[in-house]
Amino acid sequence: MATLEELRGQLDVVDDQIVKLYEERMKICEQVGEYKVEAGRKVFDRVREKEKLQNVASKVSSDFDKKGIQELYQQLMSMSRKLQYQQLVKAGALGRLPFIEIDSLGVEKARVVFQGMEGAYGQAAMKTYFGEDCNSYSVRTFRDAMEAIEEGAADYAVLPIENSTAGAVNEVYDLLVEFENYIVGEVIIPITHTLAGLPGAQLSELKRVYSKAEALMQTTRFLEEHSDWQQISVANTAIAAKKILDDQDRTQAAVCSAYAAKVYGLEVLEDNINDESGNCTRFIIVTNQKVFLKGAKKISICFEVPHESGSLYHLLSHFIYNDLNMSKIESRPIEGRSWEYRFFVDFEGNLEEPGVKNALRGLREESRSLKILGNY
Known part of the structure; x- marks a missing residue:
């Protein structure tokens, strides 16, 4: 019986042959690519590749080898396609991408829309990106914001796309597919929740806490320490803060930002109640133009x-x-x-x-x- 070193030597000989054959195969693939560039043919032929995989599988005996040879040829054909894509791009056959490079967004005169209301985190993200004095207004839903820029009522929309603890904002992902609107920027802001109530209110008086569902989830540990409080979900944190002001009920409080508490004249009863100190949200800047910044x-x-x-x-x-x-x-x-x-x-x-x-x-x-x- 051959030793391990002898068997490895035999493998090296076979591998050297495979390397030479691979280079020979790729040279032929390069010629195929040149033909496709000349003839305007597509690179990927799904039917042809399926037939090829069936053919090579028929030339080996065991089920294990059938799967192995198909996997090998899938990789070989994938490499061939990548080579041919390079040839097409070099020949200018990619086609002009329908995006225009620009030097700036012209934010000084832009009209910006955000979802929520005065005091929302979306407003904070908007001011971080566009400045404190930007021309802006708010809408009730993410869809309303996308419709506003599609219709030209606003130049840009600021929308949350993901939170570091709660994950993706699925509705916004779906809207990006539905609408012909495009991302041109992003801004990440820290999310620091507070518990805010009417001036003079005490924690011992509270019975109900209002906030956005994600904000309630992000402050679970603090809220669980007060298990007798009823947690009630509303559309966003700013709406929760405004409700406390409107209802004038000392037994109610909101999980919201310190900024929202200030806007609606509330008192911060407990500061920085996040479960995680590094909580932040990524907001995207969206417009209806196919442009991108240099x-x-x-x-x-x-x-x-x-x-x-x-x-x-x-x-x-x-x-x-x-x-x-x-x-x-x-x-x-x-x-x-x-x-x-x-x-x-x-x-x-x-x-x-x-x-x-x-x-x-x-x-x-x-x-x-x-x-x-x-x-x-």
Whole structure:
């Protein structure tokens, strides 16, 4: 029987042959790519690749080898496609991306909309990004904000997209798909909750606490220390603060920001009641124009994948191959198609970079649909 070293030597000989054959295969693939560029043919031929996988599987005997050879050839064909996408991009066949690079957003004269009311965290995010004196107004829902910029009633909307403890704001993700509005900026603000009541109110008097559901969840430990208090969910923290003012009931309090408490003349009964000290929310700046700032460094996209094994894996490989750092991925169910999902991905890059163009070309051809949500 051969020794381990001898067996490894035999593997090295076979591997050297595989490397030479791989290079030979890729040279032929390069010629195929040149033909497709000349003829205007698509790179990805799903039927052809399926037939190829069935063919190579038929040439091996065991079930284990059938799966192995198909996985190997899936990778080989994936590498071939990536090479051909590069050729198409170099030849200008990507097509002009419908996004225009601009030097600034022109925020000085912009009209901005945020969801909520005076004192909401959305207002704080808006002032952080656009300045204290920006021309702004509020609306009741996230949908109202998206409709406002789509209709031109506002130039920009400020919407929460995720919280560091509560996670994604699913409704906003869904609205980004539904509306032809695009992300042009982001701002992250700390979320520091307080318990606010009428001036002179005491903790011992309280019976009901109002706030947004997420804010109640983010202050669970503090609220559980007062288990006799009834927790009541409202649309947002500013509405909760205003309710305390309007009702003039000393047995009621709101979980809200110190700013909201000040706006509505409330007294902070307990400060900084967050479960986690690092709680923060990322807000996106959205407009109805397909523009991006010069020097933008993050891209958000969404895509749908075929409902079959390995489809997401192969699509994500485009980020790896083009050296793009993917910073976030979320999934949302597709309406009307049970157990099928749309994926939202954030990654580092700029729409003018070759690697980004290569990745987008591959994603566009191999996904069921692709939408660029913004470069910011």
